[in-house]
Amino acid sequence: MKERSLFMKFTDFKLTENMLKGLKEAGFEEPTDIQQKAIPPMLEGRSIIGQAKTGSGKTLAFGIPILERINEKLRQVQAVIITPTRELAKQISDDLSKVARYTPARTVTIYGGVSYDRQEDLIRKGAQIIVATPGRLIDHLKRGLRVKPNIVILDEADKMFDMGFYEDVSYILKLIRAPTPQQFGFFGATIPDDTINLAKRYMTNPVSITLRHKDDEKIPQTIEQCYYIIADTSDKLNMLLRILDQIKDGHNGDKLKTKILIFAKTREGTRNLADNLCSMGFPATCINSDMKQGFRERTLEYFESHGNILVATDVISRGIDIEDVSHVINYDVPQDIESYLHRVGRTGRMGKDGQAITLITPEDLSILNEIERTFNTRIKKRYLGRESGSYNL
16 A cells, blocks of 8 residues: 555644634635645744645635734734735635634725725724735725734735736835734745745745646546536435446446545545445445544555445545545535545546546536636536436526
């Protein structure tokens, strides 16, 4: 058996209980690659230049350290996050709100098309984090807003500069720079020279993180990708059972003679799903980061030698080479686009054919479209029938 990857959990970062509780309820359990590399130095107050693709989990890579470092006793702006569009600003605010529900941090989103007075009122009432587009933030600064944040983040910095915001961002950084050294984070899918030059003005000994797709980090042609739309999450189990019946029928027997990896979002979800499958006559085991290392190893060894069904979180989607996995099923849509690549890459290895199946609700279609654009791939729609809760759009 090949060497296993590091099974990392958010608890390894020594986060506060309120943060861990918020992350768990929001369904975030195992950190993505960029989160593993960026969160520890940011918690220490280090500045970061982070390069990672859209959908890799950058928001929480800087969002978690910001929320952890907020001084709840200070009802003033302590962090400013600058992003190129109102859509991204809203998305960042929503992501922070999901995990900050048990923290005292207060966030205000600043972009055009909304009343200045309303935004100013929220800042005066004690907002500690501002998520803003460059143009609207400059407008507020010209109207008299004075902030000296401890943390400043440029998210999608490359997009901002491509859109012509370089001078605006430089102007903002000059105005909000505190008299003491600040912590900066510059994040983007690429790190152009403009970003490096700007970073040199404000950062002292920053940590540089680069996570990029290699040429071979593509979804192999040997993997047939498809998805089934379900009307509601309550229909998921029924749909999965029908898919497994179909796979079983294709193997001409009552017992599955294949290796099926099913990915669920949470540790509890893996346990519940494996129990449900067993009760329905499908032998299944589960693996997640709550298990001790030795037990995880034995579970994987059993799966490799006996096959059938293994229900897992993303702990085994990276760097683990299990031979002859015929099907990968995304029971839950992955939390980031990079995870989709790693999950489906467990099948179709060494030139062999494989199938990757994803169960989605209509609300998940935008994620699926982003995956197709990012990896220049096509995921075909499949249909099992309305009685299962699925339907055609």
